[in-house]
Amino acid sequence: MRALARLPGRQREALVLRFYLELSDDEVCQVMGIRPGTVRSTMARALAALARELGGEVRA
Structure with missing residues (x-):
């Protein structure tokens, strides 16, 4: 949760909508x-940033 909270708001919002609210x-x-393209690029950047925060790889 701390790693997610450190993401920029737009990236955090996209991840929560997609993966938490499905x-x-x-x-x-x-x-x-x-x-749609902006959603995909925002998600990709958010997952990459989250992976860096967590020190590994995050997959969708």
């Missing part, structure tokens, strides 16, 4: 008001 990418787009 929304689809399209639903995340609607909630966040961003395009």
Whole structure:
């Protein structure tokens, strides 16, 4: 939870919507008001940052 809290707000929001609330990418787009490509790139950056924080690899 601490590693997640250290992520930028937009990245944290995308991860929570996708993995905690189990929304689809399209639903995340609607909630966040961003395009599908932006959702995917935001998730990729968030997972990479989370992996760095945790000292390993995080997979979706």
